[in-house]
Amino acid sequence: MAWLQENGTTILMMVLFLAFVLRGPVLAYYYRIGSMSVHELSQRLASARPILLIDVRTPAEFAGGHVGQARSYPLGSLSSKGDEMKKVAKDNDIAVICRSGSRSLMGSVALKRLGMEKVYNVAGGMLHW
Helix, strand or coil: CCHHHHHHHHHHHHHHHHHHHHHHHHHHHHHCEEECHHHHHHHHHCCCCCEEEEEEECCCHHHCCCCCCCCECHHHHHHHHHHHHHHCCCCCHHHHHHHCHHHHHHHHHCCCCCCCCCEEEECCCHHHH
């Protein structure tokens, strides 16, 4: 018991660190969000029935360079655009991209909450593109 009292802060910091590190994989598993490499994304964009690509970066980041077929829906506004997203997505698979893959995971979660079925997070994001 004394050990816990002496090391409580360290234990709390370790728990918070683990929660932060494991947040992405836990969310992806819970919401059944697939992962897609930039190579797979490139193939899907060039296919006969291309995947819908949503870029959740800020407008300034998007203007600084983006994948040609991407549509800009900044992460902060994604949840409020439910009806528009349903029209845009229809029955298409959706890939979500950001700079590195973290915000796109949160965007993927938002889309799943809006009722989208097949949502993929682009691993590595624009850094790997």
